[in-house]
Amino acid sequence: MRIDIITVLPELMKSPFEASILKRAQEKGLVEVHFHNLRDYSTNKYKQVDDYQFGGGAGMVLMIEPIDKCISKLKAERDYDEVIYMTPDGETLNQKIANQLSLIGNIIILCGHYKGVDQRVRDTMITREISIGDYVLSGGELGAAVLCDSVIRLLPGVLNDETSALTDTFQDNLLAPPVYTRPRDYKGHTVPEILLSGDFPKIEQWREDRAMERTEQLRPDLLK
Numbered sequence: 001m002r003i004d005i006i007t008v009l010p011e012l013m014k015s016p017f018e019a020s021i022l023k024r025a026q027e028k029g030l031v032e033v034h035f036h037n038l039r040d041y042s043t044n045k046y047k048q049v050d051d052y053q054f055g056g057g058a059g060m061v062l063m064i065e066p067i068d069k070c071i072s073k074l075k076a077e078r079d080y081d082e083v084i085y086m087t088p089d090g091e092t093l094n095q096k097i098a099n100q101l102s103l104i105g106n107i108i109i110l111c112g113h114y115k116g117v118d119q120r121v122r123d124t125m126i127t128r129e130i131s132i133g134d135y136v137l138s139g140g141e142l143g144a145a146v147l148c149d150s151v152i153r154l155l156p157g158v159l160n161d162e163t164s165a166l167t168d169t170f171q172d173n174l175l176a177p178p179v180y181t182r183p184r185d186y187k188g189h190t191v192p193e194i195l196l197s198g199d200f201p202k203i204e205q206w207r208e209d210r211a212m213e214r215t216e217q218l219r220p221d222l223l224k
């Protein structure tokens, strides 16, 4: 998989990709992540990429021309399966969307800023619009980093057995069961006896029951 991220703030975005699982995935050659500074595609000597909105009103709008130049250059080099725009009015990211995106090849992610992008970008270049939740961020960069993390960790070979995605919360629409590690007794708070029993079918049943119980209590909407 290859991910190309178009942003006015590449520096804001880089650090999550330079540590832990996202770093290892790139080192193993399972994903390539490239950042493109939209200002490099400005047609103007001040490297301007935004302008006032027609009709008046507060807030600047990212212009179509630099975005078109950047996306066209990328598309001339290879095929892309999705061109995603990060925006609070997109479809809300969930595990199902992350699973879907982890199965495709190349993705462009465009990060919005200020009031967003010229509507003609959305009408003609974008294939999918994604939000990371019902709140407004200063730009799409942090949302893009969240999206990439949720997708990259699902790529085959990224996680090892210890960090397997199969038992994650939200896979199967269930919250994950509680987990414990040493010590067995911490200031009188003990680990459930069953987990120390060595009876693996019973432990599995206990985990399923706890997952169902937690989901019913905390997120009954997932069971509908």
Ligand code: ADE
Binding pocket: 086, 087, 088, 112, 130, 131, 132, 133, 134, 135, 136, 137, 138, 139, 140, 143, 144
């Ligand atoms: N840009 C601004 N707010 C956003 C959000 N909630 N999700 C994705 N991109 C955004």
